[in-house]
Amino acid sequence: MSTSAENIETMGDEETAESYYTHVEGVGAIPRDIYKHVKSDPLGDLPRYSIHIVIQHFLTFVAFLILAATGLSLHFSDLWWARQITFLFGGTDNARLVHKMAAAVMVAASIYHLLTIIGGTLHKVMKKQFDIKKTQIPRLKDLHDLVHDIKYFFGREQFRPKMEKFMYKQKLHYLAILWGTFVLISAGITLLFPEMMATIWPNPAFFQDLARLMHADEAIMAITVIVFWHWSNVHVVPGRFPLQWTFLTGKITREHQIEEHFLEYLNNLKEIPEEREYMKKILKEKGFESKGGDL
């Protein structure tokens, strides 16, 4: 046992991001495409989001749908479906009130999120566990990953890039939401309290026009991105169809994590003994046990 551990350590130095085998102490050499051989629970095997994030997602998710339904029907008020949707919310004046209430929920969820993120980060910094690689902050690697991934999609690469907890798609989406929420909330406040905001903005006429433009435009951008991209990522694309349960369980399936968040999976292997046992068993079953060592 001690010799093999030594062996892995020496092999580790030679490993690159492109290596097929990744040696993990106490497990063995894990081939990059092991996700094709593991068994996963559709409801999720490995931790991904804390309960706070799940609650925040749920709040924003419900508020977003209500905001979209009431907001879109107000924006496109002259189209036939606008009246039907407004009717569901008990008439225009009620729908406008509902829009404001849902906005309040959205703002509350956003504040809740910022508090958890800032608190969590501070906690990690103090415990000296803060690692920029695990955050949503974009790095040059993300760009490389994107290029690598596109190559993989076109068959020019054999395997997907080894990515962290948040891959390029999620970082793009997260930053877009940060920006979008900021714009929507500030424009929304300008529209909701025009008298008060007129005293704050340097040029009330311009900023009111800007708010009208930005609120609608950002909202439409958000809705189309959510419906066509976010939903296709979590509902439609192969492996996620018909539903990815992460938003409720906070857990991700094993095959998904190994495929798209390989580096995060390695962290999990380090931290979760049961997962190490499971992986060892799979490697043995599939005959990968000796391969890494023999290289």
Place this chain on the structure above:
Amino acid sequence: MPGEPKRLDHPKIVLLIAFVFIIITLAVLGAVLYHLTFSHHGPAILVPFQKKMEEKKRSAILEDVKRQEEYEKHRHFHNVVEYPTLPGKELTVCFICHSDYPHSKNKKVRALLNMHTQFFVCETCHIQEKKGYEIVYKWYNPLEKEPKGPFFGTSYDPETGNLVPVKDQFSRIAPYFKSGDTLLSAIQHQESDLAQDYMRVRDQLTPVQRENVKKKFHVSTKPKGHECKVCHSKKGLLDFRKLGFAENRIVDLEQLNIAGMITKYEKFYIPNLFK
């Protein structure tokens, strides 16, 4: 928890959730397509084509008629109510050529005569008697086999003295030929063979031929309708009681409360209508 997975397949409810999401997605997709193609909010890619198609269908006459009707709504101060109209094929054959304001020649009374079209079909006034047949009059509704009423104009509201508003908007008094126990309707529909045939060949006829056909159409009609007194008198042509009119209404109809009016117009008829 990590380790051996507990379940290997989705719980069944996934289908329901996924269904909801797919429906919303399709709805948004539809909205986006509409936005891109026809909506005036978006780039309206297909609108030029749509306009071209509409341009072909445009009719100057139709537009003018609509404009005039719109204008009339503003000109008419007294809250015009638009009543439901019968589908075209349910109208009698007369309406192929005549409008629902058919009388126009006699300036003094044309509006009064037109007013009566609410109560009976053309044939009630303009029918030619057939030998060997007795004519009886009944309420007739093209959309109902045996109309039961209440019919408009048959009774007054005791509180206001106004005529009682009714649901039945289509029933009118119509003549029937009676032979023994059988009643034969004296009205001809636009669906009748002759009318259908005329509609089909109308465009192929020369103006003279058309006049000929029209003459034939009017063989069984009387150009001059009944005079007022024929009905608006005691024991007149129509048995108001049998037709379901209330007693006080019958009195008004038989006397026509402005007595001078009916005597003044005793001679009215439509002299030039079929010239």
Place this chain on the structure above:
Amino acid sequence: MKLSKIFIKPSLYFLMLLMVLSFGFRAEAADKENCLMCHKYRQLGRIDEQGRKKNYNVNENIYANTVHRNVPCRDCHTYITRLPHDPVTEEVSCANECHIKPPFAKENFSHRKIINIYNKSVHAIKENDSPDLKLAKPYCKYCHLNPIYTRVSEKRISYEKTLARCFNCHEKKGVTQAYKHVTHRLAHKTSRSPQEIVQLCSKNCHEDVEKMKKFNVSKESVEAVETYNESIHGKAVALGSQQTADCISCHATSAIHDIYKKDNQKATINPANRAKICRQCHRKVNERFIQIDVHSSINNKKPILFFMNLGLRGALYSTIFGLMFLALIETIGRKRDGIKWQIKGGTTWRGKSKREPKN
């Protein structure tokens, strides 16, 4: 489509009729001369010499629920001197005095006062107006149908209950009419709904851009309907809101007819008066607030917003199509590597990779 045209629209009108009839009280109109004997019939009409359809029907049940129900026909239709009458060639003048003496007044009633206000407004027909413009300007009847009494909100106490209490002391007929007369005017600034007001001002008139351009009105006025419909006021009204500003809310005082051009000192929308008119709804109105453009449109006169709008459009389309493209190639690429759509039996990678192994 055709079926709906034949049945649905008429039945809607009919429903409207039934609503009107069941809405108001059953009442009788002042018709001493029995004009309604003939005019109550809906087919009383003709095609006139110009080929226009003319209808002379006055629905008696509706008329009895209008503000004019007590005015004898000939007080307005003064030119009718004998019965049956000859074809009518004259128009009614709303400035006529009628034989109604309002309470607390010495003179007979007339619309003269409001007509005087109208005659000073932008809509008044002026001598040097072109004939086209004269024709296009709204006269009394263009905007006003015989107003039907509307009921005030019955949230607190029902109409009948309130009235029932009045009957304790007052004669039923008189107090009913007086009550309707007052409550009809309590509902809104105008007794018509915002939707009806917007429709009235727009249809065939202010929305007709060609017509407006012909009369040399300002650019803002030409676009007014479009910009209103794009504003939050317009959108909420289009959706049926009853609490939102319509044209009259901002462009007239409670005199309703005093509409002036913006630069006129008397105009409600003149910068000097604007705060007052906004305050009807926006209680915290301030000097800076009234600078906000109500009929706003983003055009090349606002270059920053104009190009921002274009940029945002471009960003929207490129983002959506870019991301959809990414999702598409991702799906195709992974499918070729052997992934199935749905996770079954614990794995989605049940297919065979069609990729050529790279050695």
